[in-house]
């Protein structure tokens with residue numbers, strides 16, 4: 001019985017040790033997809049002009065897209081193909 005408890009404790013601490021490391025990696029991945037817009041662009045979601053220097057951007061297929069708002073960016077992230085087809 002005691003052995004069993006020890007095993008659970010080891011597994012639990014292993015999970016806790018793993019979790020923060022994982023979220024840090026996810027954060028890095030997220031940051032890599034953000035770049036400053038180098039020149040004026042068009043928000044692919046609402047077609048508004050986005051000024052150079054905006055950090056509301058997302059890199060898709062190595063192209064930096066700028067967005068007027070986080071809402072537009074979220075819409076784009078959900079279905080990028082939908083907004084790029086047109």
Ligand SMILES: [Zn+2]
Nearest residue numbers: 043046068072
């Ligand atoms: Zn927009």
